[in-house]
Amino acid sequence: MHTETLTQTYPVTTGTLREITLRINGEERRLSVLPYVSLLDALREYLDLTGTKKGCDHGQCGACTVLCDGKRIISCLTLAVMKEGAEITTIEGIDHPIQQAFIDHDAFQCGYCTPGQICSAVGMLQEGKAKSRDEVKDQMSGNLCRCGANQQIIDAIMDVKGGENE
Amino acid sequence: MNNFSYQRAATLSDVVGKSTFVAGGTNLLDLMKYNLSNADTLIDVNALTDFHAIEEVPDGLRLGSLATNADTAYDSLVENRYPLLSKAILAGASAQIRNMATNGGNLLQRTRCYYFYDAHAPCNKRVPGSGCSAIKGYNRNMAILGTSDQCIAVYPSDMSVALSALDAVVNVSGLNGERSIAFEDFHRLPGDTPEIDNNLQPGELITSIDLPEKTFTKNYSYLKLRDRSSYAFALISVATALELEGDTIQEARIALGGVAHKPWRVKEAEQYLTGKKTDRQNFAAAADIILQGAVGFEHNAFKIELAKRAIIRNCIMALDPSTQLPGAQPSA
Numbered sequence: 001m002h003t004e005t006l007t008q009t010y011p012v013t014t015g016t017l018r019e020i021t022l023r024i025n026g027e028e029r030r031l032s033v034l035p036y037v038s039l040l041d042a043l044r045e046y047l048d049l050t051g052t053k054k055g056c057d058h059g060q061c062g063a064c065t066v067l068c069d070g071k072r073i074i075s076c077l078t079l080a081v082m083k084e085g086a087e088i089t090t091i092e093g094i095d096h097p098i099q100q101a102f103i104d105h106d107a108f109q110c111g112y113c114t115p116g117q118i119c120s121a122v123g124m125l126q127e128g129k130a131k132s133r134d135e136v137k138d139q140m141s142g143n144l145c146r147c148g149a150n151q152q153i154i155d156a157i158m159d160v161k162g163g164e165n166e
Numbered sequence: 167m168n169n170f171s172y173q174r175a176a177t178l179s180d181v182v183g184k185s186t187f188v189a190g191g192t193n194l195l196d197l198m199k200y201n202l203s204n205a206d207t208l209i210d211v212n213a214l215t216d217f218h219a220i221e222e223v224p225d226g227l228r229l230g231s232l233a234t235n236a237d238t239a240y241d242s243l244v245e246n247r248y249p250l251l252s253k254a255i256l257a258g259a260s261a262q263i264r265n266m267a268t269n270g271g272n273l274l275q276r277t278r279c280y281y282f283y284d285a286h287a288p289c290n291k292r293v294p295g296s297g298c299s300a301i302k303g304y305n306r307n308m309a310i311l312g313t314s315d316q317c318i319a320v321y322p323s324d325m326s327v328a329l330s331a332l333d334a335v336v337n338v339s340g341l342n343g344e345r346s347i348a349f350e351d352f353h354r355l356p357g358d359t360p361e362i363d364n365n366l367q368p369g370e371l372i373t374s375i376d377l378p379e380k381t382f383t384k385n386y387s388y389l390k391l392r393d394r395s396s397y398a399f400a401l402i403s404v405a406t407a408l409e410l411e412g413d414t415i416q417e418a419r420i421a422l423g424g425v426a427h428k429p430w431r432v433k434e435a436e437q438y439l440t441g442k443k444t445d446r447q448n449f450a451a452a453a454d455i456i457l458q459g460a461v462g463f464e465h466n467a468f469k470i471e472l473a474k475r476a477i478i479r480n481c482i483m484a485l486d487p488s489t490q491l492p493g494a495q496p497s498a
Contacts (some may be wrong), residue, residue: 009395015169035208039197048430058196070264071236077192078266081172082210124261129240138492141396142260 020084024049025093033080040064043078043090050117051091055144060089062143065116065123066090074142091115096122101156109147117143121157133158168204183341183369187211189232190267192337193260193275200283202276202292203488217270217373220244226379228337231270231372235325238269248377249487250386250407254328257390257494260397270372271325273336273352276363277319277427278399281306290316291360298360306399306465310473311457312426317360318463321353321428322399324494328388330429331370331384331405331421340370353428360427382407382419387484389476390423391493402473403494404480413444420456420481425473432456446478453477457472 017032024047031046040057043049043066055063057076064075067089098121101107108114120143126129130139136157137150145153175181188194189212197203208226211217217232220241229238229246238244239255278447281299283289290296298319300308308318326349334349353364385408392398397462403423409416418439424439435455442448453474460470479496483489489497 016171017173035170036167036198046189058199062260062262065262068265072262073193074262074268075262077190077195077206079172079188079191079262081196082191082212084189087361120262123265127261132492136494138396139261140264 015159018081020081021090022047022080022083023086024088025090027097031080035079035081037080037084038076039078039080039088039147040075043075043088046080049090049092053112053115055113056114060144061113061116061122062139063113063116063121067119067123067145070123070126072120089119091119094122098122098125098156098160101160104161105152105156106149107156108145108149109151113143113145113147116154117145121153121160124157125161130161167198167201168206170205173207173208173209174213176213178214178216178339178371178373180212181209181214181371182339184209185269185368185369190234190263190271192267193271195274200284202283203375211371223376225376227377229269229375229377231374232268233314233392234265235259235262235267235269235272239264241474246346247381247383248328250382250388250405251325251328251332251377252388253490253494254324254403254405257388257403258324262488268437269325269375272323273329273372274364275321275323276364278322279319280304282319283493291319291356294359294361301463304465305463306401307424308427308463310460310462310466310469311422311430312421312428313461314354314356314358314360316358317356319356319360319426319427320399320424321363321426322424323429324388324390324400324403324423326353327403327405327421327423327429329375329377329396330431331407332382333362333380333419335376335378336372337374337376338366338370339373344373346376349429350431357438363427380409380417382409384487385410387480387490389480389483391472391476391496395495396493402469402476404476405474406477406484407479408444408481408484410444410485413448415439415444415448418481420452420454420477421479422456422473425460425469430456434460440448444481446482448479449478450474 053063055061071072128135215229239252287299336347390403405421406417418436435452
């Protein structure tokens with residue numbers, strides 16, 4: 001069986017730290033990070049903003065969704081150093097009717113995917129592209145819920161959107 | 167992931183001749199986390215503002231390589247003139263990833279072959295000469311056309327399937343200046359060098375993608391068949407663009423995704439359809455031409471018949487694009 005030799009192990013602790021300033025939830029936060037630190041790890045490990053969740057860390061689950069300049073992105077596949085000057089909104093900075101709708105519609109069980117679901121829903125509502133329930137389902141497919149609360153999540157979004165909830 | 171240094175490019179001259187570039191990062195950073203890419207230096211090209219625009223050019227539309235997939239799919243010029251491209255982009259990835267991923271990066275996506283990602287498995291694309299684990303392995307998602315005894319990996323982009331059908335042109339800039347590459351010449355078949363995905367030379371940067379004047383706004387369809395109805399790579403996808411006069415085909419374009427190491431187009435099938443009526447038998451005959459030479463492996467032989475049916479179905483859907491459903495699913 002062929003195996004590759006890893007030249008360095010993860011996490012890396014040597015290298016040149018970069019001083020960066022991120023704008024998060026309306027506040028400027030300064031931090032020193034190595035270039036490989038993802039935005040997700042910067043939020044959770046450096047800034048104690050642990051509302052943003054690490055699910056797969058590979059862009060497959062959506063648990064780490066945040067808003068960047070008003071658009072939903074996954075924070076695991078971007079670097080903190082790439083986001084200097086951007087306006088980042090995490091679940092800690094969200095105040096939106098979708099939160100009450102998630103409670104009203106019982107749109108979660110374990111709650112692990114919820115911060116990402118809510119950030120994604122806020123981003124989707126701002127985009128304004130999804131009209132029908134089917135379009136909302138397609139537009140929310142980047143957020144997985146392993147508890148299976150998907151129907152209620154879509155119900156909550158449709159409730160806030162004010163669209164037909166057939 | 168290895169450690170690396172990070173630089174921001176301010177002008178094109180900071181970039182040409184260098185590697186490795188990061189724009190959206192959605193594929194590159196994932197590959198780095200798996201140690202499948204281990205650049206010493208990442209050059210962030212996002213500040214190259216010249217390559218963000220989507221703009222009209224004399225012979226069509228120019229898509230900046232740094233425009234995001236979402237901004238491209240929802241651009242009014244793209245939606246109105248190249249709806250096939252818009253549909254194909256929106257069938258790929260998730261909304262979050264489309265907000266990050268750029269057009270240039272989309273073209274440079276690497277395969278999602280599981281053995282390519284598994285550092286413990288032989289893979290000629292990852293380590294040339296180590297062997298192909300997919301040929302006798304679990305190859306359900308692998309290629310059926312244009313394979314070699316070195317590699318049966320599939321190129322995963324949806325956007326590129328539409329770009330192939332639309333005869334797009336890729337503009338690149340490098341140490342030897344600028345050049346333009348016809349879309350069909352951009353990606354490669356695996357042959358004996360499966361480690362090379364495309365004909366971009368080291369140090370070259372994709373600057374834009376040109377769409378020619380021919381838009382196919384009336385009869386087009388993108389169909390994507392996959393194991394779940396959204397946010398999965400294609401088992402088979404088809405981009406169809408037709409120009410009709412009554413029920414007679416003036417011009418046909420058909421490109422397949424999920425079947426090969428590049429988008430798959432067979433001009434003979436398109437020529438066969440020219441002048442024919444828009445009926446199922448003709449579409450079926452074209453599908454047979456496109457799948458000529460297809461070879462299935464243990465777990466993916468079903469794709470040959472699936473591709474033929476997808477082609478027929480998508481040509482019929484193209485006759486009435488209003489029947490299309492979100493996520494490029496088959497119409498009811």
